[in-house]
Amino acid sequence: MxxxxxxxxxxxxxxxxxxxxxxxxxxxxxxxxxxxxxxxxxxxxxxxxxxxxxxxxxxxxxxxxxxxxxxxxxxxxxxNMIKGGKELDKGSAFYKKLTDDFGSYENWEKDFKSTGTMRGIGWVVLYLDPIANRLFNTWINEHDLGHLAGSIPLLIMDVFEHAYMIDYGLKKADYIEAFFKAIDWSVVVNRFNNAPKVTL
The missing domain is CATH 1.10.287 (Helix Hairpins)
Known part of the structure; x- marks a missing residue:
């Protein structure tokens, strides 16, 4: 099909x-x-x-x-985008996991945004490793390179030039700020909640 x-x-x-x-x-x-x-x-x-x-x-x-x-x-x-964005539920299990793994939401956000502003084209993915039950912010250089095997994508940000240059030129950081205001956190939380538990 x-x-x-x-x-x-x-x-x-x-x-x-x-x-x-x-x-x-x-x-x-x-x-x-x-x-x-x-x-x-x-x-x-x-x-x-x-x-x-x-x-x-x-x-x-x-x-x-x-x-x-x-x-x-x-x-x-x-x-994982919506017009106007949807706030992250600070009472959710996902929020607790994010703060446990990164120390604070602010630490996670700083790491995710810093990954996005690295030089180069690609994607930033917040992954859940369901085997270790651990979150990672990951840089993917090309579509088919850099994925964490077996991990589940929770939040995806496109940082290829086509995602922002018409509006922002070379100001990728400004695009990332706009993206954050458009995140539908309910979708991210749902991806986390529905992630299968995996053992090897």
């Missing part, structure tokens, strides 16, 4: 994000969905034709992770 692009038009009008920037970003995301489906179909056909030992198959197989993660990370990213 092919993947279908989700509609995130409800984010249009989000303070700090021009409609032009968001529409461009939605189009880019839709391209990842299209390419994920194309690659899945081509790889399936090559398997049926016995072409799995070819260099073409190998390169397309490697490319699949880029397209799939580009699709899914954008869905997490747009999914």
């Amino acid at each position: 092919p993947y279908e692009a989700k509609n995130f038009d409800h984010l249009l009008g989000t303070p700090g994000f021009s409609d032009q920037l968001l529409k461009n970003h939605f189009t880019l995301y839709q391209g990842y969905v299209t390419n994920t489906n194309k690659l899945a179909d081509i790889l399936d056909q090559m398997l049926k034709e016995g072409k799995t030992g070819t260099p073409e198959y190998a390169e397309l197989k490697r490319r699949f992770g880029w397209e799939f993660n580009g699709m899914r990370l954008h869905e997490y990213y747009f999914g």
Whole structure:
């Protein structure tokens, strides 16, 4: 069954994000969905034709992770945003876990934002390691590199230039401030609450 692009038009009008920037970003995301489906179909056909030992198959197989993660990370990213933002419930188990693991919410926020302002393109992901029950802020350089195996993404921030340059130029820190005002913390808390418990 092919993947279908989700509609995130409800984010249009989000303070700090021009409609032009968001529409461009939605189009880019839709391209990842299209390419994920194309690659899945081509790889399936090559398997049926016995072409799995070819260099073409190998390169397309490697490319699949880029397209799939580009699709899914954008869905997490747009999914944890809402026009006007939603505050974090300080009575939630997630808030307690965040403060336990980082010492304070402020420490976590400083680390997350600092990760986002590092030089380079990529993503910042707040991950839950369900085996150790531990939270990490992680830098992902490319869609398919840097993920923590088995960990669950809770909060995703896109820091590729397309996420902010139309509105902010090189002022990535200003974009990050706008992003924080648009976080839907109820979604993040729900991801945390629904995370499976895992043992090895």
